[in-house]
Amino acid sequence: MSSGLIYYLSGLAILLGINLIAIWGLDLQFGLAGINNFAYVVFQAAGGYAAALFALKPAKAYGSFETYLGGFNLPFPLPLLGAALVGGLLAVPIGLIAMRRLRADYQAMAMLVLSLIATGLAQAQTGLVNGPTGLALIPQPLAGLLHVSPLGYNWIFLGLTAACCVIAWWVARGISRSPYGRLLRAVRDSESAVAALGRNPDALRMTVLIAGGALAGLSGGLLVEYVTAWGPASWLYPETFLFFTALIVGGKGNLAGGALGALLVPIGIIEVTRHLPAFGYPGLIDSLDWVVIGAFLLVFLWFRPNGLLPERKRVLRPGGAEPAGTGLRAVLAGRRAGSS
Amino acid sequence: MTAQSPAAAQAPATLLHVEGLACHFGGVLAVQDATFDVRRGTITGLIGPNGAGKSTVINLISGAARPTRGSVHFDGAEILGQRPHEVARHGIVRTFQQANVFGGLTVLENLLVGATPWRGEQIGAALGRKRGWSGRETELEAGAWDVLRRFGLEAIANDYARALSGGQRRLVELMRALMARPKLLLLDEPMAGVSPSLALSIADRLMELRDAGMTMLMVEHELRLVERLCDPVVVMARGTVLAEGSMAQLQSNQEVVDAYLGGGGGY
Amino acid sequence: MTLLLSIIIFGVYSAALLAIGAVGFTLQFGVTNVLNLAFGSILTACIFAEYGLTGHSTNIWIAMAVGAASGAVISLLVGHVVVGAFLRRGATGFGIAMVTIAISLMVQFGLEAIQGPYILAYAATTHATMKIGGVVLSSGQLTTIIVAVLAMVAVHLLLRTTKLGLAMRATAADVSLTRGCGVSPARTRAVAWLLSGALCGLCGVLLGLGEGSFSSSTGSDFFITLAAAAVLGGIGKPSGAMIGALLIGIMSQAAAAVISPSYKTIAAWIILIAVLVLRPQGILAEFAAERELVA
Numbered sequence: 001m002s003s004g005l006i007y008y009l010s011g012l013a014i015l016l017g018i019n020l021i022a023i024w025g026l027d028l029q030f031g032l033a034g035i036n037n038f039a040y041v042v043f044q045a046a047g048g049y050a051a052a053l054f055a056l057k058p059a060k061a062y063g064s065f066e067t068y069l070g071g072f073n074l075p076f077p078l079p080l081l082g083a084a085l086v087g088g089l090l091a092v093p094i095g096l097i098a099m100r101r102l103r104a105d106y107q108a109m110a111m112l113v114l115s116l117i118a119t120g121l122a123q124a125q126t127g128l129v130n131g132p133t134g135l136a137l138i139p140q141p142l143a144g145l146l147h148v149s150p151l152g153y154n155w156i157f158l159g160l161t162a163a164c165c166v167i168a169w170w171v172a173r174g175i176s177r178s179p180y181g182r183l184l185r186a187v188r189d190s191e192s193a194v195a196a197l198g199r200n201p202d203a204l205r206m207t208v209l210i211a212g213g214a215l216a217g218l219s220g221g222l223l224v225e226y227v228t229a230w231g232p233a234s235w236l237y238p239e240t241f242l243f244f245t246a247l248i249v250g251g252k253g254n255l256a257g258g259a260l261g262a263l264l265v266p267i268g269i270i271e272v273t274r275h276l277p278a279f280g281y282p283g284l285i286d287s288l289d290w291v292v293i294g295a296f297l298l299v300f301l302w303f304r305p306n307g308l309l310p311e312r313k314r315v316l317r318p319g320g321a322e323p324a325g326t327g328l329r330a331v332l333a334g335r336r337a338g339s340s
Numbered sequence: 341m342t343a344q345s346p347a348a349a350q351a352p353a354t355l356l357h358v359e360g361l362a363c364h365f366g367g368v369l370a371v372q373d374a375t376f377d378v379r380r381g382t383i384t385g386l387i388g389p390n391g392a393g394k395s396t397v398i399n400l401i402s403g404a405a406r407p408t409r410g411s412v413h414f415d416g417a418e419i420l421g422q423r424p425h426e427v428a429r430h431g432i433v434r435t436f437q438q439a440n441v442f443g444g445l446t447v448l449e450n451l452l453v454g455a456t457p458w459r460g461e462q463i464g465a466a467l468g469r470k471r472g473w474s475g476r477e478t479e480l481e482a483g484a485w486d487v488l489r490r491f492g493l494e495a496i497a498n499d500y501a502r503a504l505s506g507g508q509r510r511l512v513e514l515m516r517a518l519m520a521r522p523k524l525l526l527l528d529e530p531m532a533g534v535s536p537s538l539a540l541s542i543a544d545r546l547m548e549l550r551d552a553g554m555t556m557l558m559v560e561h562e563l564r565l566v567e568r569l570c571d572p573v574v575v576m577a578r579g580t581v582l583a584e585g586s587m588a589q590l591q592s593n594q595e596v597v598d599a600y601l602g603g604g605g606g607y
Numbered sequence: 608m609t610l611l612l613s614i615i616i617f618g619v620y621s622a623a624l625l626a627i628g629a630v631g632f633t634l635q636f637g638v639t640n641v642l643n644l645a646f647g648s649i650l651t652a653c654i655f656a657e658y659g660l661t662g663h664s665t666n667i668w669i670a671m672a673v674g675a676a677s678g679a680v681i682s683l684l685v686g687h688v689v690v691g692a693f694l695r696r697g698a699t700g701f702g703i704a705m706v707t708i709a710i711s712l713m714v715q716f717g718l719e720a721i722q723g724p725y726i727l728a729y730a731a732t733t734h735a736t737m738k739i740g741g742v743v744l745s746s747g748q749l750t751t752i753i754v755a756v757l758a759m760v761a762v763h764l765l766l767r768t769t770k771l772g773l774a775m776r777a778t779a780a781d782v783s784l785t786r787g788c789g790v791s792p793a794r795t796r797a798v799a800w801l802l803s804g805a806l807c808g809l810c811g812v813l814l815g816l817g818e819g820s821f822s823s824s825t826g827s828d829f830f831i832t833l834a835a836a837a838v839l840g841g842i843g844k845p846s847g848a849m850i851g852a853l854l855i856g857i858m859s860q861a862a863a864a865v866i867s868p869s870y871k872t873i874a875a876w877i878i879l880i881a882v883l884v885l886r887p888q889g890i891l892a893e894f895a896a897e898r899e900l901v902a
Contacts, residue, residue, distance in 0.1 A: 097880065098883075105644075108701060114880060120873040121873065123869070124867070171467060174466050175466045179460050180461050183453060186445060196402065196424055196425075196428055196433065197428055197516070197520065283723065290713075291716045294710065297708070298706065298713070318494075
């Protein structure tokens with residue numbers, strides 16, 4: 001294996017990890033709780049901007065070629081923590097604005113409009129995050145302290161990403177198999193019945209929006225620190241549908257499905273097509289990627305709307321035996337045993 | 341008869357007192373001036389012709405509809421105008437006209453959601469140690485299996501609720517309502533669309549629950565069931581309460597007979 | 608004074624453009640109960656179709672004919688065939704929204720693949736202009752306003768005086784009412800897709816010619832403003848869409864003049880969000896209860 005290939009694969013693994021965190025976050029909101037969050041990419045973007053603004057020095061220090069708020073030049077891991085925090089906090093205003101009792105498609109449209117407004121504001125108000133040009137030269141965690149090759153740094157970043165994935169996995173799994181997760185699934189089916197049983201569906205949806213938002217923010221922070229640049233072009237509204245397609249293809253309501261979706265959709269389609277022999281003009285393949293994503297979405301919605309790994313039934317045995325669970329091992333065991 | 345604790349024996353006989361309830365929406369006066377009581381340990385019937393406002397009264401008590409005027413006193417507290425989840429926290433559980441189960445959850449999971457709200461359901465518990473909630477969870481599961489056994493429905497315990505028949509869904513909704521051991525059960529046409537034999541079986545269960553001390557307010561159209569189960573019975577027509585009493589008393593009340601029991605109204 | 612006049616006149620022009628599309632969008636929702644998020648990409652496709660088929664012609668009459676025709680065809684394909692297939696299978700609400708999203712991705716990025724993320728422009732031609740109290744209006748803009756008014760009248764007449772229009776209004780209110788109409792619900796829905804598509808295409812070409820240039824994302828950007836007009840007026844009711852278009856046209860023109868030009872579209876979007884939050888059924892709240900817009 002050439003070192004170029006290893007370097008490329010390590011980068012791909014990092015992107016896989018970042019997408020895993022984002023997709024698991026959306027799965028909490030959409031897969032478990034049934035929130036049609038068509039503004040999801042804004043949470044990731046907020047996390048990205050937070051990490052950037054915490055890590056960068058004030059604009060003047062770079063000769064003011066960019067204008068933006070903040071610039072606190074905080075060391076690792078504060079920008080990443082800030083990213084997760086901001087992602088979670090953003091859920092509060094978005095939740096209060098868009099989570100009314102609206103018909104499902106109407107609510108989806110409301111979220112979509114919020115996404116567009118966010119992009120519009122980021123581009124129009126140049127003082128916020130440097131407008132359409134975006135932010136560049138974002139410092140990477142521990143970059144100055146370690147003296148390693150680019151490949152070496154990739155491995156370190158991969159380690160960091162893997163650690164964040166473990167955290168995301170622990171959060172998503174914990175929520176999914178808990179009584180809280182069960183309440184979320186109940187809200188997904190009938191919020192009036194949930195209220196009639198003494199629980200507040202709005203509060204439940206708000207907390208999961210925050211949890212998912214924090215994961216989205218974390219993934220945004222990691223992405224920004226890896227790519228070192230971030231602008232509105234990186235988080236246009238179709239990116240949300242990339243994550244939705246991953247869940248619809250891979251399977252929502254379970255971590256294994258989300259992981260499969262992450263592998264097939266953001267990584268699979270986009271990274272694989274990057275390596276086709278370049279044909280047509282530069283950028284043609286990027287456009288075709290989106291056509292393929294749309295096609296995948298349509299095909300799966302028709303043939304397999306629950307995805308390749310659908311949500312598993314939680315079977316409970318009398319006598320308090322452990323529930324069958326939803327992890328990868330259970331999925332494989334279930335497949336072999338042929339259970340429903 | 342039931343063995344009552346001394347506290348319960350001294351509790352006031354009236355559990356729910358509805359006074360002057362009114363509800364306006366979309367230019368329609370659905371409920372004008374409803375006043376009645378529900379006494380402890382009874383299955384109180386709420387009957388009347390279509391459009392009398394019975395379901396609206398249930399919605400007003402449970403917080404699903406916004407009142408224009410009136411008061412609802414439950415076990416010493418004024419609850420009118422509170423939101424549904426707040427009303428439920430007082431110990432009132434309601435069922436819906438169309439069986440409102442969680443389709444994507446199994447029957448057992450449905451029942452588990454029915455238990456009284458507890459701390460292990462918070463997101464904090466989900467992110468903490470499993471030990472923080474697994475103990476209570478096991479208790480609740482045992483309780484759910486108990487309820488299933490009492491209804492003879494262990495076979496469907498792990499079926500998705502959406503795969504059940506209409507009658508089975510009603511039973512699931514009822515069992516789920518019982519999980520929290522409510523002080524007051526509001527039943528909105530629990531027998532609608534249910535086969536006669538199943539209706540009788542449900543009626544028997546409800547009587548067992550009443551004998552064990554539970555109080556119920558039940559909207560129902562099938563007058564034979566009302567006669568069998570309910571005492572007293574409240575009759576509503578055109579948004580107000582016409583009369584209150586046993587079925588026998590109501591049948592000799594001319595106004596009630598004209599409005600509902602005699603020609604025209606009811607089935 | 609000229610500023611106010613300018614806001615009003617260009618507001619009316621914006622409103623005219625919006626009204627054509629918004630009425631199409633709202634009519635289709637009213638009859639088919641589908642929130643068609645692919646509407647914007649269909650609009651773009653019509654501009655491309657007109658540009659390609661007429662050889663970049665700037666003749667407004669040819670453009671409108673081609674635009675409306677291509678819109679009708681594409682909309683019928685997308686709505687009646689594709690979305691219809693999902694509907695017949697029993698898909699609802701959010702599932703259908705995702706289907707329309709998938710279609711819009713394929714159409715918009717398909718166009719981008721064909722053309723590249725570049726802007727296409729019409730050859731600059733000198734237009735006749737008209738001056739109203741210090742404000743200069745091009746002939747194209749004037750034509751747009753007139754066409755919009757004619758289209759509104761035509762739609763109104765169709766809905767109020769023809770049997771088909773009655774069937775469409777009945778389907779919008781309650782499908783069971785259509786039994787006595789003599790027109791099958793399926794046919795009524797097909798006509799709704801056809802008609803809304805024609806209005807979509809008409810709106811698109813007028814937009815393209817009016818701006819002088821367009822790209823693969825033109826329709827999607829315009830769609831949200833158009834949807835804002837429809838929702839503000841009360842979705843499902845064409846007269847609501849006209850009122851909404853007028854309000855949004857003037858308000859966004861005012862925002863552009865008073866705050867900054869880049870706020871023209873943002874203002875419309877904020878209005879849309881405000882409506883969805885405060886009064887989702889819109890001004891002429893027609894469908895709040897029946898369609899369960901607010902659960």
